[in-house]
Amino acid sequence: xxxxxxxxxxxxxxxxxxxxxxxxxxxxxxxxxxxxxxxxxxxxxxxxxxxxxxxxxxxxxxxxxxxxxxxxxxxxxxxxxxxxxxxxxxxxxxxxxxxxxxxxxxxxxxxxxxxxxxxxxxxxxxxxxxxxxxxxxxxxxxxxxxxxxxxxxxxxxxxxxxxxxxxxxxxxxxxxxxxxxxxxxxxxxxxxxxxxxxxxxxxxxxxxxxxxxxxxxxxxxxxxxxxxxxxxxxxxxxxxxxxxxxxxxxxxxxxxxxxxxxxxxxxxxxxxxxxxxxxxxxx
Amino acid sequence: xxxxxxxxxxxxxxxxxxxxxxxxxxxxxxxxxxxxxxxxxxxxxxxxxxxxxxxxxxxxxxxxxxxxxxxxxxxxxxxxxxxxxxxxxxxxxxxxxxxxxxxxxxxxxxxxxxxxxxxxxxxxxxxxxxxxxxxxxxxxxxxxxxxxxxxxxxxxxxxxxxxxxxxxxxxxxxxxxxxxxxxxxxxxxxxxxxxxxxxxxxxxxxxxxxxxxxxxxxxxxxxxxxxxxxxxxxxxxxxxxxxxxxxxxxxxxxxxxxxxxxxxxxxxxxxxxxxxxxxxxxxxxxxxxxxxxxxxxxxxxxxxxxxxxxxxxxxxxxxxxx
Numbered sequence: 001x002x003x004x005x006x007x008x009x010x011x012x013x014x015x016x017x018x019x020x021x022x023x024x025x026x027x028x029x030x031x032x033x034x035x036x037x038x039x040x041x042x043x044x045x046x047x048x049x050x051x052x053x054x055x056x057x058x059x060x061x062x063x064x065x066x067x068x069x070x071x072x073x074x075x076x077x078x079x080x081x082x083x084x085x086x087x088x089x090x091x092x093x094x095x096x097x098x099x100x101x102x103x104x105x106x107x108x109x110x111x112x113x114x115x116x117x118x119x120x121x122x123x124x125x126x127x128x129x130x131x132x133x134x135x136x137x138x139x140x141x142x143x144x145x146x147x148x149x150x151x152x153x154x155x156x157x158x159x160x161x162x163x164x165x166x167x168x169x170x171x172x173x174x175x176x177x178x179x180x181x182x183x184x185x186x187x188x189x190x191x192x193x194x195x196x197x198x199x200x201x202x203x204x205x206x207x208x209x210x211x212x213x214x215x216x217x218x219x220x221x222x223x224x225x226x227x228x229x230x231x232x233x234x235x236x237x238x239x240x241x242x243x244x245x246x247x248x249x250x251x252x253x254x255x256x257x258x259x260x261x262x263x264x265x266x267x268x269x270x271x272x273x274x275x276x277x278x279x280x281x282x283x
Numbered sequence: 284x285x286x287x288x289x290x291x292x293x294x295x296x297x298x299x300x301x302x303x304x305x306x307x308x309x310x311x312x313x314x315x316x317x318x319x320x321x322x323x324x325x326x327x328x329x330x331x332x333x334x335x336x337x338x339x340x341x342x343x344x345x346x347x348x349x350x351x352x353x354x355x356x357x358x359x360x361x362x363x364x365x366x367x368x369x370x371x372x373x374x375x376x377x378x379x380x381x382x383x384x385x386x387x388x389x390x391x392x393x394x395x396x397x398x399x400x401x402x403x404x405x406x407x408x409x410x411x412x413x414x415x416x417x418x419x420x421x422x423x424x425x426x427x428x429x430x431x432x433x434x435x436x437x438x439x440x441x442x443x444x445x446x447x448x449x450x451x452x453x454x455x456x457x458x459x460x461x462x463x464x465x466x467x468x469x470x471x472x473x474x475x476x477x478x479x480x481x482x483x484x485x486x487x488x489x490x491x492x493x494x495x496x497x498x499x500x501x502x503x504x505x506x507x508x509x510x511x512x513x514x515x516x517x518x519x520x521x522x523x524x525x526x527x528x529x530x531x532x533x534x535x536x537x538x539x540x541x542x543x544x545x546x547x548x549x550x551x552x553x554x555x556x557x558x559x560x561x562x563x564x565x566x567x568x569x570x571x572x573x574x575x576x577x578x579x580x581x582x583x584x585x586x587x588x589x590x591x592x593x594x595x596x597x598x599x600x601x602x603x604x605x
Contacts, residue, residue, distance in 0.1 A: 026453065041478060074370045124390050
């Protein structure tokens with residue numbers, strides 16, 4: 001800039017009007033493309049700001065912000081899941097586009113794979129067995145002990161390699177719960193059109209089958225307890241209702257990892273029990 | 284070295300200019316072309332034109348490779364044969380980690396924690412593209428490149444009908460985007476660019492099924508057809524710049540030979556990044572043979588289209604060995 005004072009102004013030929021117009025238009029187009037790309041990129045914030053979509057993430061996922069930061073959106077977790085519980089989010093998830101989530105009511109994670117395959121598949125550590133030291137564990141998110149997989153109860157190594165829960169199950173609609181009503185259940189849990197699958201140990205340990213191919217006939221409904229893959233995570237207990245009457249109801253315990261099998265299998269519509277994603281265990 | 288530096292600066296957005304130094308032999312050739320009898324020169328040119336065989340050799344090979352790579356992902360998942368698992372952002376080839384360099388960069392900057400698998404995958408991909416030409420990722424693998432090529436045909440048809448015209452944009456914008464997206468990843472802790480990357484969106488759409496995100500890709504294509512030719516690849520995509528930097532030292536490149544060239548400019552018309560072919564303009568070549576700069580995607584369209592064979596693929600050092 002300093003030498004422009006020394007040189008005469010004529011060193012730079014004046015632009016013709018046409019040239020000037022072209023330069024201005026080119027500048028405007030550059031601004032247009034910049035604005036379009038940046039606008040699209042930053043609109044990814046909107047779903048996060050409004051936080052309408054709280055997602056249940058696969059087992060072993062880091063806390064939400066770290067998870068979105070570290071996920072490379074490749075879907076390898078989707079590919080290894082034996083029950084195809086994991087889906088990739090669409091553009092409506094903003095920065096979460098292409099990030100895996102689980103819709104438990106449609107297809108819960110039932111740990112059919114025994115070893116949490118999605119964690120093994122993750123190339124960036126967004127899903128991990130061992131959280132790096134600099135990332136704190138939220139209070140109540142950590143599990144008191146390694147969860148025991150009912151399917152592997154008799155094995156020498158019978159635990160799941162999980163240290164934190166995905167969420168916690170909660171009986172949100174006790175008025176619908178068949179156990180609370182003291183009713184039994186007969187038929188297919190979710191109707192004959194339901195596409196969800198699950199591993200039934202008495203059918204085949206290695207091959208999950210459709211829930212619709214496994215009808216039930218039980219005196220008092222306890223599907224959520226019966227099909228929960230984790231030992232000691234839920235049981236039917238005798239409790240007192242608000243009006244003082246005694247009743248039976250499913251009660252969730254500390255080992256609950258928030259996998260969502262109870263939500264998937266619950267035969268009433270809408271489900272009486274659901275997983276609250278990212279919820280921690282409160283004493 | 285000076286020339287390489289110039290080529291790198293041109294990749295970052297500087298406009299190419301006539302080289303300050305031209306070798307003696309090249310000066311002789313330039314002079315010879317000026318002195319040659321105009322009629323003889325024209326006759327020679329027309330003779331070559333008459334015998335030109337229009338070839339799509341490299342384009343066909345490239346499309347085949349691009350489709351094969353992308354379909355291998357699809358087939359692997361669909362039939363569960365586990366050859367190439369994942370998507371273009373990150374994958375496993377027969378169990379071995381491969382991670383896209385720009386995606387890896389975004390994740391590293393956003394998450395600020397790097398695990399071993401991420402390093403292995405990134406290093407493998409880095410070495411691979413270092414050997415085979417950096418931006419060759421763009422033209423030989425990126426699915427957006429293919430749809431953009433088809434959109435370009437539509438654009439050229441509309442140009443021919445005088446319905447639209449190509450509106451160029453400042454090339455420095457891509458470098459600015461690269462910096463902005465790197466900074467955004469670091470500051471926000473979100474992989475902001477991944478949310479709008481048409482490469483990632485298309486790759487996932489192919490493998491896991493289409494979604495609303497394809498609308499963004501469609502918007503980009505509409506912009507390219509009606510307003511600015513190949514705008515995303517030319518002026519915006521930070522992935523291209525990342526691979527371009529990898530390609531700076533790549534031995535695989537297109538080489539320009541001054542001697543037989545008639546300077547008709549067919550190559551510059553088909554080129555995605557015509558600024559790398561500035562050297563083919565009459566009087567611009569600094570030497571009798573000039574390797575094309577790192578912004579070149581090694582797509583081979585210029586090699587296919589050149590009537591005189593003045594542009595060829597070369598592997599640096601290999602020709603001397605043989």
